[in-house]
Amino acid sequence: MTDPLVVFTPSGKRGRFPVGTPVLTAARQLGVDLDSVCGGRGICSKCQVQPGQGEFPKFGITVTGDALSAFNSVEARYDEKRGLKPGRRLGCQATIQGDVLIDVPAESQLHRQVIRKDASSAPMRMDPATRLHFVTVEQPDMDAPTGDAERLRTALRDQWDLDGVTIPLPVLQELQTVLRKGDWQATVAVNHDEGILAAIWPGLREAPALGLAIDLGSTTIAAHLCDLATGEVRASGGAMNPQIRFGEDLMSRVSYAMMNPGGSDEMTAAVRLALDELARTLSDEAGTDPSEIVETVVVCNPVMHHLLLGIDPTELGQAPFALATSDALRLGAAEIGLISAAPGARAYLLPCIAGHVGADAAAVTLAQAPDEAEEMTLIVDVGTNAEIVLGNRNGLLACSSPTGPAFEGAQISAGQRAAPGAIERVRIDPETKEPRFRVIGCDAWSDEPGFDVEVTGICGSGIIEAVAEMRMAGLLDASGLIGSAEATGTERCILEGRTHSYRLWADGDREIRVTQGDIRAIQLAKSALYAGARLLMDEAGVETLDRVTLAGAFGAHISPLHAMVLGMIPDAPLDKVTSAGNAAGHGARMALCDRSARHRVETLVRKIRKVETAVAPRFQEHFVAANAIPHASAAFPHLLA
Ligand code: FES
The missing domain is CATH 3.10.20.30 (Beta-grasp domain)
Structure with a gap:
């Protein structure tokens, strides 16, 4: 039978x-x-x-x-x-x-696929590096004396086919108490990527192990606390990067490290403390303890990467912009400051692409997977330093471009970070030249009933829209010069010294104006962004783009139309210019929840060709031509369509 x-x-x-x-x-x-x-x-x-x-x-x-x-x-x-x-x-x-x-x-199913509601990123597959295993350990025997750790290793080999698991010292320190408390039964979290025991609990642990995906930006730190069994995000949150007090942008932090003995260490200590605080805050929110965190994944730009690791970033401030290492790193989480996590918790840092193109750009590329598409795709992660990736299945190029902090509201006369009270959307009537706007924290436009909020400033997306709208309303010429009241026909254009400003909002003696200096700051930032993208297009030998993806928290708030009117990005079909939200954070979650994503990103970065903007003569040419709004010579056929 x-x-x-x-x-x-x-x-x-x-x-x-x-x-x-x-x-x-x-x-x-x-x-x-x-x-x-x-x-x-x-x-x-x-x-x-x-x-x-x-x-x-x-x-x-x-x-x-x-x-x-x-x-x-x-x-x-x-x-x-x-x-x-x-x-x-x-x-x-x-x-x-x-x-x-x-x-x-x-x-x-252990390796299930979790489809995101936001279809702009690749689906998440579950195959976490760290998994829980319940074991029964032999009790010690006077006649056959062996250590608890050796007997635990034998149990893992016999019951789970896991051979040679390393038990790090912090776990070893609690091993004897835990085994006896659990009456020789325990649940262990094993990191299968490294063969290391990350945590141990007495008896059967029913709660899932937790992991923390961190996107460490130069301005903000965003993190997701995830269930490593289901991929579910248990809590998400952010904090300001405390290194801001040492310098607003990356280069000023590198300068701080160069000019101040011990400056690099100060910044390292500050960011590590912030990461641990964030881990504790998110654990509180999720109703758990940070010691439940058995693994963390970090993505960041190269300067943040070096400072987090306690490596002096001075070399990143000068050509040839050599990284101490561009490889992915596997470390103890406590080594990068996560001292509240499980004592043996591990940390995985994604690889950097090169020079100023970091693990955050690698994470965005992992999440967006342009290497699997036919379409010629431009991905722009807009931040203090824009990281730009171009290509398709035939190859990828990457560069970073020094946009400066103007897109984040810095260097703008009434600029502020994107927070309640900041103007984030602007429309200007081309006939009357009258503005209307929307402010973070209020759903109504300024000319609608229900608009009842204190206006405190203008954030990055607000200033981009304001400048683009001013151009479309004829308040600005192509060179970026604001016209006079006579030339524009509105009293909102006010003479300030030898240039003009546009009064966007006034309440008593409080005003928000877009000044000529603001326009210049935005022109510099957008020219750098455009020139970086254009340089990659030259290198790739392409004249047109099929798709543009705006990544980063800021990228999510930029209006594609206004970005193109301003000439921030090269021409592309408007319906193909989309936002990927926090794609770097999504890439971090992918690497946290799926071991194969780590292998993919490590292979991917080796295939990306880095283009250095600082030494490319064509970059300067593109930069100068891109100063005009939208551009001195490039056509934007999709804008006219
Ligand atoms: Fe069946 Fe645990 S494997 S209940």
Whole structure:
């Protein structure tokens, strides 16, 4: 008699197994993705499956009622205590009795795909580096004396096929207490990427392990606290980068390190403290303890990368802009300041692309996957330093361009960060030259009922729209010069010294004006951005773009139309200019939740060709020509369409 046929869905994997084989064993032998934390002891419930009934012509089987064994006492106990969903069985307890079709529900799959609602980034696949394993450890024996760590390693080898797991000192320090507290049973978090034990808890741990994905920017730090079993974000938040007090932009921080003995260390200490504080804040919000964090992934630009690691960034301030290392790094989380995380928690830093194109650009590229597309795609991560990637499946180029802080509201007379009270949207009537605007924290426009908010300044997206609208309303000429009241026909254009300003808002003696200096600052920033993109297009030998993706927290708020009117980006079909939101943060989450994403990004960065803007003569030419609004010579056919 032939053995029963077992078919697993959705994978379609099938095989014949002797009667009495546990479903979990059959799944493992066929390579079916079926989770298990307790190793088949019937206590974790991760291995739940749903047996089918009836005829399945597609698979050539008919399933009768006794295709699986009846509930055993372990399942019955579990069902009584926690309740199994109708029809569900524990895969480690149910055994095969006849031909059977077994569905593995999504929540029982370890490597499931999580599709983001925001379809602008690649779907998230779950295959976390750090996984939980329940183990039973032999008790010590006077006649065969071995250490607790050695017996734990033996248990991991015998029960989980994990050989040679390293137990770092911080975990070793708590090992004896934990094993005895759990009566020689424990749950361990093992980082499979490195073969290191990251944490240990007494007995069976039912709560998932947590991971922290960090996007460390020069102005803000954004982080997501994630469930490493499901990828669910348990809490998200941000904090200002405290290094701002040492310098607004990257180069001023490099200068601070160069000019002040111990300056680099000061900045390192400040950012590490901020990361640990953020980990504690997010854990509080999620109702957990930061010691539940077993792994963190960090993406950042090269200067932040060096300062986080305690490496003096001086070399990044001068040609040839050599990095201490561009490789991905695997470290103890405590080494980069996350001292509140689990004692053995690990940290993964994505690789840098080169010079000033960092791990954040690598993360954006990972998340957007332009290397898998036919379309010629330009990705711009707009920040104090714009990081730009261009290409498609045939190759990728990258550069960074020194846009300065104007796009973030700095160097603008009434500029401020994007916070409540900041003007973020502007429209100017081309006939009357009258403005209307919207302010962060209020949904109504300034000329609508319900507009009731204190105006405090103008943020990056606001100033971009203001300048573009001024150009479209004829208040500015192509060279960026603001016209006089007579020339423009509005009293809002006010003479200030030898130039003019445009009064956007006034309330009593408080005013917000767009000054000639503001226009110049935006022109410099946008010229740098455009020139960087154009330089990459020259290098790639392309004249047109199929798609433009604006990344970064700021990129998410830029209006594509206004960016193009201003000439920030080269011409592209307007409906193909989209925002990817915080793509670097998404890339960090991908690397946190999916080991293969780490391998992908490490391979990807080796294939990206870096173009250095600082030494390319063409960059200067493009920069000068891009000073006009939108440009001295380049055509913008999609703008006219
Ligand atoms: Fe843990 Fe089945 S593997 S309950």
